[in-house]
Amino acid sequence: xxxxEKTDKIxxxxxxxxxxxxxxxxxxxxxxxTDLDKLLAYLTLENINILDVxxxxxxxxxxxxxxxxxxxxxxxxxLSGIRSFYRxxxxxxxxxxxxxxxxxxxxxxxKLPEVMTVEEIDLLIGSIDRGxxxxxxxxxxxxxxxxCGLRVSELCNLKxxxxxxxxxxxxxxxxxxxxxxxxxxxRAIKEIRLYFTDRNLMxxxxxxxxxxxxxxxxxxxxxxxxxxxxKELAERIGLKKKNQSSYLPPFFCDxxxxxxxxLACHTVYAxxxxxxxxxxxxxxxPQYVTQ
Numbered sequence: 001x002x003x004x005e006k007t008d009k010i011x012x013x014x015x016x017x018x019x020x021x022x023x024x025x026x027x028x029x030x031x032x033x034t035d036l037d038k039l040l041a042y043l044t045l046e047n048i049n050i051l052d053v054x055x056x057x058x059x060x061x062x063x064x065x066x067x068x069x070x071x072x073x074x075x076x077x078x079l080s081g082i083r084s085f086y087r088x089x090x091x092x093x094x095x096x097x098x099x100x101x102x103x104x105x106x107x108x109x110x111k112l113p114e115v116m117t118v119e120e121i122d123l124l125i126g127s128i129d130r131g132x133x134x135x136x137x138x139x140x141x142x143x144x145x146x147x148c149g150l151r152v153s154e155l156c157n158l159k160x161x162x163x164x165x166x167x168x169x170x171x172x173x174x175x176x177x178x179x180x181x182x183x184x185x186x187r188a189i190k191e192i193r194l195y196f197t198d199r200n201l202m203x204x205x206x207x208x209x210x211x212x213x214x215x216x217x218x219x220x221x222x223x224x225x226x227x228x229x230x231k232e233l234a235e236r237i238g239l240k241k242k243n244q245s246s247y248l249p250p251f252f253c254d255x256x257x258x259x260x261x262x263l264a265c266h267t268v269y270a271x272x273x274x275x276x277x278x279x280x281x282x283x284x285x286p287q288y289v290t291q
Contacts, residue, residue: 003040007050011036014088023176027153035081038065051089053099058082062103072106079105120239121146124230127237133198134216138229140188140195141213141221147185148172152223159210165189 011033018029042061043050058079065075083100090098116124125142129135145155154172162171168189169181192212204218211220234240 003044004049007040010050010089010094013092014085017088025153025175025177028175032081032084035078036085038078039082051094053086055099055102058099058103062106066106076105079103116239123237124233124239127233136191136195136198137213138233140191141226141229142233143188143191144170144184145226147188148182150182151175152226155226156213156221156223158212160212161210163192163212165193 014036015029015033018024018032019026024032039058039061040050042064043053043057046057046060048057062075062079065078066072070078079100083103086095086098086100089095121142125139125146128139128142130139141155144150144158145152148170150158150172151174154174157173158170164170164181165184168183168186170184171179172182173179199214202214202218204214208214208219213221215221215225
């Protein structure tokens with residue numbers, strides 16, 4: 001069954017719902033819709049209308065995800081997005097009952113993330129050649145990323161007007177356009193100020209003047225470029241992690257407790273760098289999260 005005009009209109013409304021009412025970022029909205037596309041492809045093959053889906057159809061779809069080797073965590077994420085979509089259909093009166101109500105997710109278990117040590121972070125940053133065109137910028141990027149515990153998207157969208165160096169904080173906009181104040185280390189502040197000397201000589205395109213970290217194209221640096229910088233540096237020093245995300249700082253939640261933890265971690269991270277010989281006092285914390 002080909003996708004109908006009604007289905008397309010529903011998907012447009014669902015995108016608007018995720019963006020405007022749920023206040024999700026563009027990347028998160030795209031992820032929801034990409035996962036939903038998997039279900040739509042299955043329904044097309046089975047000649048099932050999206051509004052006629054039953055529990056057994058979803059169970060068959062879930063089993064198919066397992067059969068093609070999709071990881072249980074990814075399966076759980078896909079099914080979670082599908083539940084969100086059908087809750088939306090009920091809320092908008094397209095359906096009276098929820099076919100996902102009794103749909104079970106795979107057991108994912110719990111696994112602690114692989115993290116970098118303080119020594120590995122310093123080695124990574126220390127491998128940057130200041131003599132290159134992007135050297136000082138990249139040092140400032142990594143110092144800010146690791147000392148503040150930012151998401152990469154938050155780092156890429158950081159603005160000059162959101163820097164409060166005298167107070168020792170920066171303002172970042174996270175998921176759902178939520179803003180929060182994040183402590184920044186004196187070392188990161190120093191690297192950013194050194195980078196400003198190079199930044200002032202760059203040709204920045206109109207509309208991007210307020211972004212802190214600028215690419216060679218005159219725009220704010222992209223997430224892909226940050227990943228590339230870190231991966232290239234890791235290969236240079238022979239640092240190998242099983243997962244690429246292990247090179248990135250674990251982000252902190254946007255709750256009050258999360259912000260308190262972020263402040264505490266930032267303080268301990270700075271202390272660890274200064275008093276390296278005494279870091280074993282903090283072995284009850286993951287070494288890298290001590291930012």
